[in-house]
Amino acid sequence: MTAIRKAACIGGGVIGGAWAARLLLGGIDVSMYDPHPEAKRIVGEVLANAERAYAMLTMAPLLARGRLTFSESLKEAVAGADWIQESVPERLDLKRGVITEIDRYADPKALIGSSTSGIMPTELQRDMKHPERMFVAHPYNPVYLLPLAELVGGERTSPETLELAKAMLAPIGMKGVILKKEIEAFVGDRLLEAIWREGLWLIHDDICDTETLDDVIRYSFGMRWAQMGLFETYRIAGGEAGMRHFLAQFGPCLSWPWTKLTDVVDLNDALVDKIAAQSDAQSGSRGIRELERIRDENLVGIMQALKGGDGGKGWGSGKVLADFEKHLWAKGGGKREMPDFSQPLRLVDTKVSAAWVDYNGHMTEHRYLQIFGDTSDALLRLIGVDFAYVEKGHSYYTVETHIRHLGEAKLGQALYTVLQVLSFDEKRIRYFTTLHDAQTGDALATAEQLMLHVDSGAGKATAAPKDILARLRPIAEAHARLPVPDGAGRSVGQKT
Amino acid sequence: MTAIRKAACIGGGVIGGAWAARLLLGGIDVSMYDPHPEAKRIVGEVLANAERAYAMLTMAPLLARGRLTFSESLKEAVAGADWIQESVPERLDLKRGVITEIDRYADPKALIGSSTSGIMPTELQRDMKHPERMFVAHPYNPVYLLPLAELVGGERTSPETLELAKAMLAPIGMKGVILKKEIEAFVGDRLLEAIWREGLWLIHDDICDTETLDDVIRYSFGMRWAQMGLFETYRIAGGEAGMRHFLAQFGPCLSWPWTKLTDVVDLNDALVDKIAAQSDAQSGSRGIRELERIRDENLVGIMQALKGGDGGKGWGSGKVLADFEKHLWAKGGGKREMPDFSQPLRLVDTKVSAAWVDYNGHMTEHRYLQIFGDTSDALLRLIGVDFAYVEKGHSYYTVETHIRHLGEAKLGQALYTVLQVLSFDEKRIRYFTTLHDAQTGDALATAEQLMLHVDSGAGKATAAPKDILARLRPIAEAHARLPVPDGAGRSVGQKT
Numbered sequence: 003m004t005a006i007r008k009a010a011c012i013g014g015g016v017i018g019g020a021w022a023a024r025l026l027l028g029g030i031d032v033s034m035y036d037p038h039p040e041a042k043r044i045v046g047e048v049l050a051n052a053e054r055a056y057a058m059l060t061m062a063p064l065l066a067r068g069r070l071t072f073s074e075s076l077k078e079a080v081a082g083a084d085w086i087q088e089s090v091p092e093r094l095d096l097k098r099g100v101i102t103e104i105d106r107y108a109d110p111k112a113l114i115g116s117s118t119s120g121i122m123p124t125e126l127q128r129d130m131k132h133p134e135r136m137f138v139a140h141p142y143n144p145v146y147l148l149p150l151a152e153l154v155g156g157e158r159t160s161p162e163t164l165e166l167a168k169a170m171l172a173p174i175g176m177k178g179v180i181l182k183k184e185i186e187a188f189v190g191d192r193l194l195e196a197i198w199r200e201g202l203w204l205i206h207d208d209i210c211d212t213e214t215l216d217d218v219i220r221y222s223f224g225m226r227w228a229q230m231g232l233f234e235t236y237r238i239a240g241g242e243a244g245m246r247h248f249l250a251q252f253g254p255c256l257s258w259p260w261t262k263l264t265d266v267v268d269l270n271d272a273l274v275d276k277i278a279a280q281s282d283a284q285s286g287s288r289g290i291r292e293l294e295r296i297r298d299e300n301l302v303g304i305m306q307a308l309k310g311g312d313g314g315k316g317w318g319s320g321k322v323l324a325d326f327e328k329h330l331w332a333k334g335g336g337k338r339e340m341p342d343f344s345q346p347l348r349l350v351d352t353k354v355s356a357a358w359v360d361y362n363g364h365m366t367e368h369r370y371l372q373i374f375g376d377t378s379d380a381l382l383r384l385i386g387v388d389f390a391y392v393e394k395g396h397s398y399y400t401v402e403t404h405i406r407h408l409g410e411a412k413l414g415q416a417l418y419t420v421l422q423v424l425s426f427d428e429k430r431i432r433y434f435t436t437l438h439d440a441q442t443g444d445a446l447a448t449a450e451q452l453m454l455h456v457d458s459g460a461g462k463a464t465a466a467p468k469d470i471l472a473r474l475r476p477i478a479e480a481h482a483r484l485p486v487p488d489g490a491g492r493s494v495g496q497k498t
Numbered sequence: 499m500t501a502i503r504k505a506a507c508i509g510g511g512v513i514g515g516a517w518a519a520r521l522l523l524g525g526i527d528v529s530m531y532d533p534h535p536e537a538k539r540i541v542g543e544v545l546a547n548a549e550r551a552y553a554m555l556t557m558a559p560l561l562a563r564g565r566l567t568f569s570e571s572l573k574e575a576v577a578g579a580d581w582i583q584e585s586v587p588e589r590l591d592l593k594r595g596v597i598t599e600i601d602r603y604a605d606p607k608a609l610i611g612s613s614t615s616g617i618m619p620t621e622l623q624r625d626m627k628h629p630e631r632m633f634v635a636h637p638y639n640p641v642y643l644l645p646l647a648e649l650v651g652g653e654r655t656s657p658e659t660l661e662l663a664k665a666m667l668a669p670i671g672m673k674g675v676i677l678k679k680e681i682e683a684f685v686g687d688r689l690l691e692a693i694w695r696e697g698l699w700l701i702h703d704d705i706c707d708t709e710t711l712d713d714v715i716r717y718s719f720g721m722r723w724a725q726m727g728l729f730e731t732y733r734i735a736g737g738e739a740g741m742r743h744f745l746a747q748f749g750p751c752l753s754w755p756w757t758k759l760t761d762v763v764d765l766n767d768a769l770v771d772k773i774a775a776q777s778d779a780q781s782g783s784r785g786i787r788e789l790e791r792i793r794d795e796n797l798v799g800i801m802q803a804l805k806g807g808d809g810g811k812g813w814g815s816g817k818v819l820a821d822f823e824k825h826l827w828a829k830g831g832g833k834r835e836m837p838d839f840s841q842p843l844r845l846v847d848t849k850v851s852a853a854w855v856d857y858n859g860h861m862t863e864h865r866y867l868q869i870f871g872d873t874s875d876a877l878l879r880l881i882g883v884d885f886a887y888v889e890k891g892h893s894y895y896t897v898e899t900h901i902r903h904l905g906e907a908k909l910g911q912a913l914y915t916v917l918q919v920l921s922f923d924e925k926r927i928r929y930f931t932t933l934h935d936a937q938t939g940d941a942l943a944t945a946e947q948l949m950l951h952v953d954s955g956a957g958k959a960t961a962a963p964k965d966i967l968a969r970l971r972p973i974a975e976a977h978a979r980l981p982v983p984d985g986a987g988r989s990v991g992q993k994t
Contacts, residue, residue, distance in 0.1 A: 016737070142718035143735060150717035177717045185705050189714045196696035197689050201728055204688060209681050216727025218685045220814045221646035221673045222638035224723030229796040230789075231712025231720060232697055233773070234781050238789050239639060241512070245777040249770050274745050277729070281741040285730050293726075293734050300725040300807050300814075307799030312792055314855040314909055318716045359810040367896055368868035375863045400863055402990045403901040410957075413809050425991075432991050450990045493989040494898045494946045495921075495928050 004169040006030050010083035010108075012076060012100060014038065017117050018089030019045040020145030022070065023052035025085075027146065028174035029065030029333070034072050035079035042072060052146035055298045058355040059147075059305065060323070062330035063383065076100070077107040084109065085170060087139065089117040098126050105130040113167055115139030115151075120187040123156030133158035137167060139178070140188055144294075147301045149177040149322040152188045175326035177319075205280070206273055213284035228304055229311070229318050299355065331389035341384075343480035346420040349380035351440070354415045365411040370437065371403065374449040377419040377435045385473040396464070398431065398453040406489055409439070409446040416440035422487060423478040428465040429455050431474065434487045448489050500665040502526050506579035506604075508572060508596060510534065513613050514585030515541040516641030518566060519548035521581075523642065524670030525561030525829070530568050531575035538568060548642035551794045554851040555643075555801065556819065558826035559879065572596070573603040580605065581666060583635065585613040594622050601626040609663055611635030611647075616683040619652030629654035633663060635674070636684055640790075643797045645673040645818040648684045671822035673815075701776065702769055709780035724800055725807070725814050795851065827885035837880075839976035842916040845876035847936070850911045861907040866933065867899065870945040873915040873931045881969040892960070894927065894949040902985055905935070905942040912936035919977040920986060922970055924961040925951050930983045944985050 007030070011022045014036035022032045022045055034045060049070075056064060073079035080086050086108055090100050097118060104114055114136045116126055127133035138154040151171055153164050168178030181189060201215055210218070226235045233245070240248030285293060308320025316324035341347050350373060358369040382388075382398055391397070411417060418440050424432045430452060437447045455466040466474075503526070507518045510532035518528045518541055530541060545566075552560060569575035576582050582604055586596050593614060600610055610632045612622055623629035634650040647667055649660050664674035677685060697711055706714070722731045729741070736744030781789060804816025812820035837843050846869060854865040878884075878894055887893070907913060914936050920928045926948060933943045951962040962970075 142722075148718050148721060150714060152714060177713065179710055179713045179717070181706050181710065183703070183705050185700075185703070189700055189706050189711055190718055192696050192700060193693050193711075193715065194719060196692040197728065200688050200692035204681075204685055207679070207681070209679050210677050210685055212729035214675055214677065215685060215689075216730050217673065217675045218646060218648060219689065219723050219727040220725055221675070221818070222644050222686055223690060224720065224725070224727060225644060225797055225800055225815060226638075226793070227715050227720030228724035228800060229716055229720070230793060231715040232693065233708035233777055234712050234789065235793075237777050237781050238786055238793060241786060244774070244786070246770060246774045249765065249773060269745065274742060277745060278740070278742045281729055281733050285733050290734055290737060290740070293730070296808055296813060297722070297726060297731075297734060300804055301721055303803030303806060304721055304724060304800050307803040308796055310799060310851070310855065311796050314859050317792060317796055319721060322717070355806070359806065363810045366868075367871045367899075368864045371867045372862075372864040399903070401903050403863075403899075404990045405899040405901075407895070407897045430991075452991045491989050493987050493992075494900045495926075495948045496989075 004166065005173045006085040006170050008033075008083045008085075010035070010073075010079045010086045010104075011089065012036070012079060012086065012104060013089035013091075013117075014041040014045045015089065015091075016044065016048065016143065017141065017145060018087070019048035020052065020143065021087050021089060021117070021141065023049045023146045024174055024176070026068040026070055027052055027056050027064065028068070030068040030174070032068055032070050033079040033081075033083065034070065035074075035076050036072075045070075048146070051144070051294060051298060054295075054353075055144075055147055055302055057353055058299065058302045060327050060330065062327040063333075063380070064330065065333055076103055080104055080108040080112070082109070084112050086112055086114045087117060088114065092118060092120065094121055094125055097121060098128060101126050101136060102129040105132055105136070111135065113137075113163060113170070115167065117141060119191050122184045122186055123154055123159060124184060125156075127156045127158055130158075134160040135163050137163055138184075138188065139167060139171075140190070141176075142190065144298060144301070147298060147305075149175060149319050150190070151176050151178050152190060153178045153180045154184050154188055155180075156184055172325065173329050175322060175329075177322050202269065202273070202277075205277055211284070212277060212280040216284070229308060302355070328389065343477050344483075346422040346436070346481070346484065347381070347384070347477070348418055348420050349384075350377045350417075350419045352376070352417050354411050354413050354417065359413045363413040365413075365415075370405060370407070370411075370447050371449070373417065373419060373437060374403070374405070374435050374451065375400070377421055378433075378451060378453065381421055381423075381431075381433065385477070386470050392458075395457065395459050396466075397456060397458055398466075399456050400451055401454050402452040404450045404492065404494070406448045406492070407446075408448070409444055411437075411439070411446050417446070422484060423474075423481040424450070424486070424490060425482075426471075426474055426478045428471060429463050431478075434490050436487070448487070450490050450492075500662065501669045502581040502666050504529075504579045504581075506531070506569075506575045506582045506600075507585065508532070508575060508582065508600060509585035509587075509613075510537040510541045511585060511587075512540065512544065512639065513637065513641060514583070515544035516548065516639065517583050517585060517613070517637065519545045519642045520670055520672070522564040522566055523548055523552050523560065525564055526670065527564040528566050529575040529577075529579065530566065531572050532568075541566075544642075547640070547790060547794060550791075551640075551643055551798055553849055554795065554798045556823050556826065558823040559829075559876075560826065561829055572599055576600055576604040576608070578605070580608050582608055582610045583613060584610065588614060588616065590617055590621055593617060594624060597622050597632060598625040601628055601632070607631065609633075609659060609666070611663065613637060615687050618680045618682055619650055619655060620680060621652075623652045623654055626654075630656040631659050633659055634680075634684070635663060635667075636686070637672075638686065640794060640797070643794060643801075645671060645815050646686070647672050647674050648686055649674045649676045650680050650684055652680055668821065669825050671818060671825075673818050698765065698769070698773075701773055707780070708773060708776040712780070725804060798851070824885060827879075839973050840979075842918040842932070842977070842980070843877070843880070843973070844914055844916050845880075846873045846913075846915045848872070848913050850907050850909050850913065855909045859909040861909075861911075866901060866903070866907075866943050867945070869913065869915060869933060870899070870901070870931050870943075870947065871896070873917055874929075874947060874949065877917055877919075877927075877929065881973070882966050888954075891953065891955050892962075893952060893954055894962075895952050896947055897950050898948040900946045900988065900990070902944045902988070903942075904944070905940055907933075907935070907942050913942070918980060918983060919970075919974040920946070920982070921978075922967075922974045924967060925959050927970065927974075930986050932983070944983070946986050946988070 009025045010033045110132045127136045140152040142148040171178045305323045311317025421435045435449045454463045457464045505521045506529045606628045623632045636648040638644040667674045801819045807813025917931045928948045931945045950959045953960045
């Protein structure tokens, strides 16, 4: 896969910072240049949000985080970078100047993307020496979670550049979407502006308030659009007769005098006051940080849900997540140190996410097993049973599990697991995992499990290959010198 | 809670049929009147889709399905109904005539909602004797899953009617949203038309094709809107400075010459052909039924994900689902027959949903425990430990679980569980559950579990009250006469 090796982010506000976070969590080193005195703080906050979201997003082994450096100059920042992302304020003269300067100092083969939400790339690349590698890569907030980058070339951008950009974004979990022609505001902001203009009229005319308008969206077509968009949704509405039937039915509405299409609402002080007051009434009981947290948790949940879509293959942003996870599994968590075998192995660090709790805020019973399962997967990766191995037709399957609940995990609580191998032979591994509260160290639950090595195609147990067993043996031998954990070998309800 | 007791659906197309499905699955009897020769078939297909979706949507005990009758006349259909929903084709004269006829035959206190997507209620209620109980209840497809009903009153609708309608929709899992003023096309379709018009221009001008446009939506703001809508999303974009700051930044865009706001695109044959061809290229490899299935699975997944939002309290449509489930738990599954205690109890029937499988289509390890947990919940409901009991501060907690995997469950597979109580005392229940393939009857997994009765506040085990134990005893005594199941009392890896 074509991947970014080193990136530079020029401009470190909310968008530039979130680009940096996306890249860093994708294992890529980033040099940031932004002379703004608050840049470090803003980038740090965005990165903290992103790390929190990624901890919930996937149980695939995240890559070792890239190194973030703040450069003293643009020239220093772009040195050695093969992807440079410009995210300075939205003014043509400023952006064009910065991009021209990037062009001057960067490797002539490095790609240069602009985060502009509206300016045409032809305007931005006017003064460049190597304009063929410059394009718009317009992301959506929060950049570290939403997969989209609209890729738009200008008159002098080469088509290969856009294809290469799309390929380079995939390993950081982004979906590059190439537009056929440049146009001011591209596609997403055109659509957003149309709905925004109509929304302002509805508020202006007192048809509803901001909360009602948001409710109308989020309880209906917002849920359709999170997965299918506009045309595919309407294709279904056309029924078996399809898109043509739908157009015949719905088309005439366009000439009805429904919408305010010929007028632009005057966003005067009175209307601004009205909207601000309604928005305060709707959302003012929560701070922006809290809303961001809720938004990110919801986005994570939506992506995880869509990952199961289309018969488990993943749908829309869930498919992007599934592909990102395959990439992570294939990379196997980057430069992983072999742990100290003389102790039980600390294999999973996680937090109780919102999707894991019941209405009381307690972690649901089956999520304990999910964490124990993730721990098993981490042990397997350690001995060479990774994604590539499983794809080739062999794996270890869990055949037996004994769980004891000793305490309760609550929403947001940090947890970790440690695993001790109890015994093994050429087909079997028996092991014992303890789930701990990361703050107090208290044991919250334990699991004793037995895995069998199987030929997945034949569905039969079979001996594991020598290289796998050779990696397992030193762990098992070291753990055999540890005391047998309390609770191992136990049956349900057994008197101690 | 104010609930619909009996409903009538006048018009049984895709919208009327889905209203009927929503009501029937909410436990309400429905009389349908539609002289169309295909009405029974269409309603039957929609109902089948809805039942499939509900089986995935919730593990709360669904109410006994309402009775569906097809009436010979409108007069017969509306007799005895306290909610009448009109869903005939979108023509003012036709709708007004039907509503006037409903008004004539219905109980004067019955509410009358129209599914119109654009006509003002004042126009529809013109000839009614009791117009104060008539309003628009505009739903979104698929009505059985999307919670929204836009509630719009006309000049002669009483405000109490709208509040009552909102309250009556809640027990069937719908979110009634009341608009302040009537307006053609209301709020949702206004917004949709604005974005549709802009979308058509983008296709017309070859900026992108339909698939690209859909991708732009579903990988970005579609995911934001599924949970927050327009204004709350932008509030976050304004940062700590809030909505006013956002308006100051974004407001000026309205006067830029970006969008095609003054022109209506001519939806001529050439443009219809172009859109239909692009849509075929995008989605033509899947039939409408398959797209519907994928859409419904995704919607279920999104709602389930959002149910965990806001610290487990539920967010947006997930909150609506959580409230619906509370209602279902409180109703306890309707008129439930006591099962035959002389056999292990068949307690859960389910199907492996898309969100439960890994990339190979096999059910993930922890989902087995989820089904076993649902089985425990069903046993508890049977002995009186229901939602109301838990709310009062006592419950049973699982303290120990032993799972054996005997086979594999795959995507779409129908499953059921049977449970045998092994022993009990005043604090404890030990029981053994077997998960079966519903087609072959093969056992796929077993779980032996131990639950403790606890005082949730004190976090301590305590004796269960006499009425609970009195319900448990006859089950346990009957089950004690059954043979101990194979695998009970086993520890992990024990030789048989």
